[in-house]
Amino acid sequence: MNKYELTPEGKEYLENSLPEKQLVDLLKEKNSIDFDDAKQIKNFYIALQWALKNKWVRSTGKEIILLNYPEHVPEQEALEKLSKGEDVDENVIEILIQRKLIKKLVYSEADKMVGKEVTTLTPELLKSGLWKQVSFQKYDVNTPVNRIYPGKLHPYRQVMEEIREKLIGMGFVEAKGPLVELNFWNADALFMPSDHPARGVHDIYMIKDPKTGKVVDNDLWKRVEETHKTGWIMGSKGWGNWNFELAQRLVLRSQTTAVSARTLYKLKKENLPHKMFVIDRNFRPDVIDAKHLVEFDQCEGIVVGEGLNFRHLLGYLKEIAETFGAEKVRFKPSYFPFTEPSVEGVALIKGLGWVEFGGAGIFRPEVTLPLGIEVPVLAWGLGIGRLAMIRMGISDIRQLYSEDLRWLREKEVVR
Amino acid sequence: MPTITYDKNDLLNLIGNKMSDEQLEETIHLMKTNIESENESEITIELTPDRPDLFGIEGLARAVKQYLGIETGLKKYSIKPASVNIRASDISYRNHIGAAVIRNVNVNDAFIKSLMNIQDVLTDTIGRKRKKVAIGIHDLDKIVPHFSYIEVDKNEKIIPLDQESEMSLSEIIERLPKGKEYGHILSGQEKYPVFTDARGIFSFPPIINSEKTRVTENTKNLLVELTGTDKDAVSQTLNIIVTNFADRGATIEAVKIFRGEKFESTPNLSPSTIDVEFSEIEKWSGVSFHKEDVFELLKRMGYDSVENKGKITIYIPPYRNDILHPIDVIEDIIISYGFNNFTPELPSLATIGSSHPVEKTSSKFRELLVGFGYQEIIRPLMTNPRELFDRMNVKRERIIELENPVSEDYTCLRNWLLPDLMKMMSTNKHVEYPQDIFQVGDVVVHDENEETMSRTVRKAAALIAHSKTNYSEVKATVESLLKQIGMKYTFKDSNLSHMIEGRQAIVLVNNKEIGYIGEINPVVLENYGIEMPCTAFELSLDSI
CATH class of the missing domain: 3.30.56.10 (Phenylalanyl-tRNA Synthetase; Chain B, domain 1)
Incomplete structure (x- = not known):
């Protein structure tokens, strides 16, 4: 069975009727018409030629006179049928081909396949309908095939995204802070004394140029200074000293708690209660090995609100641990320079046993009051790198930033 | 820790x-x-x-x-009156000293071990590596009164601990390990501080003791001397040492430190006090304790306490230096009660969580780039100028550099992402192509308008490597990306040296330049030893 396709001219006549049909339609009411009037028909001479040939009209040279109005116009009907893919009489086909209103579709490739076994079902086989006349080669279902690698998020990202999702679900608002940070936010505002060991040249990266940042809020700096020197107004002994130049020094952020401090400073009373979290990069000088990197991500959060206490702190820590699959949670005393009391969470995780999953505490008054916060602030932090390593099934921390494309391609998604 | x-x-x-x-x-x-x-x-x-x-x-x-309740409450220590004096001169850079005599010590292995342990750890931590506090412990019977704390010439000599012959103080600083380690504390001083007895120098703080006062198994009585820059730290460290000796059954004897006619007797083991409101204990702990329970809980942490006009006055043992604020005592009450005896409670604080706009945009970009079939990579932010500029065939510019890098590979923060992707590609030359990788991450640039004189900028970059990649491919990708994000964009000619001339462009959104696209310059590919054509784009997401 052959297939045909209408030419542009054929398509036009399908839509507007064949020219000779247009001519007799024009004559149908009047029976005769002037030559000049009839010329409004597009392709008038073609129309006249075929109308004469079919003996539908006669011409006087000046006028065209209707002889016989045709009830059926086989060519017109054929165009309609072909456009719908229906069969048409061979004789009419021949006329239409002659008139260049249709053309026969040739499927040279598909034609060759007729009666044979093919390896591929081609668009041509489908278009020509010849697929009915071929058979398909059967696959060995176990035949080896090429590897395909989908585009993927880094496994570490998958873990971080999962954590973000969960924290957002718990009502925490994500915060960000600068990576190059003032010592002031990274330590002083957190009540870490000027001579704290973690502030030394071996424990924190200093910026070469420029060395110092700006004091934006003089009053805030005064409050922090007073807190360090004398305990300001909160009944603390303070540290007895404070180093302004050190506070001004620009460093690479060594703890995301700097972001918590900035968030507290910006927090307005009318926006309480407030929950904030941050997942971001920090930097500390170290010798790089399977357990240590000079940069690492931390995940931490704060809950700010009237009436919060130690039991609520444990409540959040437990909730977070359970969200990440802990079966049981225990707490033990711990120490952070900026929280008191401080607690370490230990969780029983299936297949791992008891693992430390994070630290928490209530921010010291020496931290909150200078920042303008008069209600308790619960703070917690998760060992995100460690959590990610467990989820990714790796034991070398350097793999978190792996350069091995093959490994990244093959690594199954984190579930 | x-x-x-x-x-x-x-x-x-x-x-x-x-x-x-x-x-x-x-x-x-x-x-x-x-x-x-x-x-x-x-x-x-x-x-x-x-x-x-x-x-x-x-x-x-x-x-x-x-x-465990075996011995609770404030432990009382008695001090015998002084029989030993030290005459101290004012030494501005290391003016605070403390001393004690310990009699009837029983020097066995465990004792010596513990002595060494505690000296090192205390001077490292509370002593801030001997700068704030340094400790010297001597066999009292090997020195002869009168004792002084004075400054002497750097050429004065002693036999340092573990040495056989005399060395001058400046030689000790230059040659001995302890001298090299702690000598910086005295740098810039014209003279050096020493303790002397009737026969000469027996201690060179904060560097080293003398061999002649070495503590041996025959030692019966000790002189403990501390020097430092902070009065409280010196006296608290002294208290920790002497109470430890006393717990071993030794007797503590005071030392009078004379400055002119005035003297001060050390150690001072009288407890300090702090007042805490009962209501504060409940406020922070979330538990309403009976008063008697609070007293008992405090006893098990070594405190004594009495009720005083609605408050509670707490006597802090002399070896505790960490009590700055009532909250520090409240923590001890909580520890004493036992963390796991508290019932965790989740307060009903209704808040609505949300992600940061920068992270939201980043997630959208990652989603689309993964949709293109690209593999995400995550690389450190720290790098070096060779990677950032030289290998990339671009001129060095001012970036965030570190004053104290630990290794030559990590001396600064990245200011663009493409070098990471190039390096990644160069280490994976034998892995199947096409290789399409991307990174959405932070870079840091200078910005004098900011508080931190710098700005963290989120960028997205991708590197496409296969034999037929070209400008059209990368342009189609970026157009599609920006269209999907809903941005109107234009491209204009650029002349960036890391890409091929005439096959690169700057991308503009709202007439602002947000990044570049193009074919990587073969010079750069050669620098990385990459033998596959690469195209790349990098966009700043801050204005998107």
Whole structure:
């Protein structure tokens, strides 16, 4: 069975009727018409030629006179049928081909396949309908095939995204802070004394140029200074000293708690209660090995609100641990320079046993009051790198930033 | 955090109670400590820096005894009147000194070990590596009164500890390991501080003791001297040392330190006090305790306390230096009660969570780039100018550099992402192509308008490598990306040296340049040893 396709001219006549049909339609009411009037028909001479040939009209040279109005116009009907893919009489086909209103579709490739076994079902086989006349080669279902690698998020990202999702679900608002940070936010505002060991040249990266940042809020700096020197107004002994130049020094952020401090400073009373979290990069000088990197991500959060206490702190820590699959949670005393009391969470995780999953505490008054916060602030932090390593099934921390494309391609998604 | 190894038998002897390993572990775990490792004879514990009184084995044993209720409340220590004086001159850069005489010590192995342990850990932590406090412990019977703390010429000589012959003070600084390690504390001084007896120098703080006053198994009486820059730190460290000795049965004897006619007697072991409101205890802990329970809980942490006009006055033991604010005592009440005896409670604080706009945009970009079939990579932010500029065939510019890098590979922060992707590609040359990788991450640039004189900028970059990649491909990708994000964009000619001339463009959104696209310059590909055509784009997401 052959297939045909209408030419542009054929398509036009399908839509507007064949020219000779247009001519007799024009004559149908009047029976005769002037030559000049009839010329409004597009392709008038073609129309006249075929109308004469079919003996539908006669011409006087000046006028065209209707002889016989045709009830059926086989060519017109054929165009309609072909456009719908229906069969048409061979004789009419021949006329239409002659008139260049249709053309026969040739499927040279598909034609060759007729009666044979093919390896591929081609668009041509489908278009020509010849697929009915071929058979398909059967696959060995176990035949080896090429590897395909989908585009993927880094496994570490998958873990971080999962954590973000969960924290957002718990009502925490994500915060960000600068990576190059003032010592002031990274330590002083957190009540870490000027001579704290973690502030030394071996424990924190200093910026070469420029060395110092700006004091934006003089009053805030005064409050922090007073807190360090004398305990300001909160009944603390303070540290007895404070180093302004050190506070001004620009460093690479060594703890995301700097972001918590900035968030507290910006927090307005009318926006309480407030929950904030941050997942971001920090930097500390170290010798790089399977357990240590000079940069690492931390995940931490704060809950700010009237009436919060130690039991609520444990409540959040437990909730977070359970969200990440802990079966049981225990707490033990711990120490952070900026929280008191401080607690370490230990969780029983299936297949791992008891693992430390994070630290928490209530921010010291020496931290909150200078920042303008008069209600308790619960703070917690998760060992995100460690959590990610467990989820990714790796034991070398350097793999978190792996350069091995093959490994990244093959690594199954984190579930 | 200091990690200290204790002799387990010695510890149990000091506690004076038979305990199983499990009981011991359980108790130690409840005291802000972590057991790192343990065997038959030793236990290694990681301690927190706020409790230097636990660094010594005697202090740890004392805390365990209190916690278990074997011996609770404020421990009283008596001090015998001074029989030894030190005449101190004013030495501006190291003016605070403290001293004590310890009599009737029983010098056995455990004692010496503990002595060495505590000296090093205390001077490292509370002493800030000897700058703030340094300790010298001497055999009292090997020195002859009168004692002085004075400055002397750098050419004065002593036989330093563990040496056989005399050395000058400046030689000690230049040649001995301790001199090299701690000499910087005295740098710039014209003279050096020393302790002298009737026969000469016996201690060179904060560097080294003399061989002649070495503590041996025959030692019966000790002179402890401390020097430092902070009065409180010096006296608290002294208190920790002498109370530890006293717990071993030794007698503490005061030393009078004369400055002119005036003298001060050290150590001072009288407890300091702090007042805490009962209501504050409930406010922070979330538990309403009976007053009597609070007194009892405090006793088990080594405090005494009395009710005083609605408040509670708490007597702080002289070896505790970490009590700055009532909250510090409240924490001890909470520890004493036992963390796991509190019922965790989740307050009903209704808040609506949300992600940061930068992260939201980043997630959208990652989603689309993964949709293109690209593999995400995550690389460190720290790098070096060779990677950022030289290998990329671009001129060096001002970036965020570190003053104290640890290695040559990490000396600055990246200011663009493409070098990471190029390096990644160069280490994966033998992995199947096409290789399409991307990174969405932060870079940091200088910005004098900011508080931190710098700005963290989120960028997205991709590198496409296969034999037919070209400008059209990368342009189609970026157009599609920006269209999907809903941005109107234009491209204009550019002349960036890391890409091929005439096959690159700047991308503009709202007439602002946000990045570039193009074919990587073969010079760069050669620098990385890459033998596959690469195209790339990098966009700043800040204005998107």
